[in-house]
Amino acid sequence: MPLWQELPLLLIVAFCLAVLIRSFLLQAFFIPSGSMENTLLVGDRVLVNKIVYDVRDPKRGEVVVFRGPEAWAPQPVDGGDPGLFNKIGRTFGDLIGVSRPGAKDFIKRVIAVGGDRVSCCDDQGRVMVNGKGLDEPYIYDNSPLDVAPAAGECRSRQFAEVVVPPGELFVMGDHRGVSQDARCQGPIPVDNVVGRAFVIVWPQDRWKNLSVPDTFDGIPPPTSGGAGGGSGAPLPSQGSPLPGKGDIVVTMPIFASVLFLARSRRGLPDRQRRLRP
Numbered sequence: 001m002p003l004w005q006e007l008p009l010l011l012i013v014a015f016c017l018a019v020l021i022r023s024f025l026l027q028a029f030f031i032p033s034g035s036m037e038n039t040l041l042v043g044d045r046v047l048v049n050k051i052v053y054d055v056r057d058p059k060r061g062e063v064v065v066f067r068g069p070e071a072w073a074p075q076p077v078d079g080g081d082p083g084l085f086n087k088i089g090r091t092f093g094d095l096i097g098v099s100r101p102g103a104k105d106f107i108k109r110v111i112a113v114g115g116d117r118v119s120c121c122d123d124q125g126r127v128m129v130n131g132k133g134l135d136e137p138y139i140y141d142n143s144p145l146d147v148a149p150a151a152g153e154c155r156s157r158q159f160a161e162v163v164v165p166p167g168e169l170f171v172m173g174d175h176r177g178v179s180q181d182a183r184c185q186g187p188i189p190v191d192n193v194v195g196r197a198f199v200i201v202w203p204q205d206r207w208k209n210l211s212v213p214d215t216f217d218g219i220p221p222p223t224s225g226g227a228g229g230g231s232g233a234p235l236p237s238q239g240s241p242l243p244g245k246g247d248i249v250v251t252m253p254i255f256a257s258v259l260f261l262a263r264s265r266r267g268l269p270d271r272q273r274r275l276r277p
Contacts, residue, residue, distance in 0.1 A: 026050065027194070028201065029065055029107065035173035035180070036107055038140045039063070039210070045202040046107070046210070050195035058110050058169055058190060060129070060219065061212035063197040066171075068104040072185045107197060108171035108181055109138075112164050114190075115222045119161035120183075121145065127172075130222050135215045141177040154184040162187070163222075169193070 001009070031044040040046065040063075048065050058064055068074065112118040112129050119128050125145050126133035143157035150156070157176065164170045168187040173179025182188065200206050 029105070029197065031107065033178075035175050035178055036063070036109070037175040039109075039138050039174045040107065040197075040200070041206070043203070044200050044206055046197040047199050047201050048195040048197050052196050053190070053193055058113065058193060058196070059212065059216075060110050060113060060116075061216035062110050063107060063210045064110055064169070064171065065105065065107045065194040065197055066188055067192045067194065068106050069186070069188055069192060072104070072106070072188075073180060074104050105194075106171075108173050108179070110169050111172050111182075112162075112170040114164050114166040114168055116164045116170065116219075117161055117222055118164065118170050120157055120159055125157065130220045132219050136174075136213070137215075138174045138213060140175045143176045152184055154180050156183075159183045167191070 027048045027050060028045050029048055031040045031042055031046065034042055046063075046065075111127060111134075117128075117130050120126070122128050122133040124133060125142075126135065128134070143155060145157050147156040147158075149158045149160070154176075162170065162182075164187050167190050169190060170182045170187050172181040172183065197210055199209050
């Protein structure tokens with residue numbers, strides 16, 4: 001095919017692949033607020049694995065993107081220019097997964113999973129999960145200890161013990177001083193989770209993996225009979241997963257697609273693939 005015919009076809013194929021990948025495999029998310037500083041800064045873009053939780057449950061310590069339940073207050077989002085071209089650009093960006101998040105899209109860290117007992121604070125001012133205090137080096141600007149907890153507000157570091165219901169997650173931001181999270185808005189359903197944020201891809205000097213901190217290793221299983229009722233038996237430990245094991249699943253179909261396209265190009269005559277001198 002001549003270049004003027006081949007180029008539009010390649011652009012259409014690339015667009016269709018981007019839409020498929022965004023819908024089922026990976027999606028890029030823009031960080032609009034400082035609730036996860038300094039792990040994630042405003043303006044960072046992260047890649048979210050959208051299928052990993054189809055094969056397993058979320059683990060403690062993972063950073064997840066989720067739709068906020070009805071009880072969660074929407075986060076402020078810069079609406080920008082409401083003109084026609086801006087709306088078209090946002091629609092196109094949403095199709096390929098590079099648009100800004102909505103007011104009910106959140107990104108937080110999983111602190112406890114269904115059945116866990118979580119509270120704050122121990123004698124060192126740490127969050128406790130099933131009786132174990134967490135050393136959290138990722139925290140930036142922690143909430144003050146001398147502020148009394150109040151319903152509907154996350155200004156205080158302290159909160160009463162919560163037994164996370166089955167099928168839900170207790171999530172918190174790394175910038176505790178400004179994060180509105182499960183401390184005051186309650187746990188979130190696992191069904192609301194879009195996927196796991198596993199790498200920062202932009203800007204280039206911020207590229208890094210979002211791994212699970214070691215502090216979540218060795219958390220004991222929850223015991224029966226905790227506040228709010230237990231399951232009646234200890235649950236298995238939700239320790240840190242093997243690094244990247246679930247995320248590797250995503251790359252296989254993408255690699256297979258690229259390999260298929262590359263092999264298809266090999267079948268073209270040399271005169272069509274050879275560049276002009």
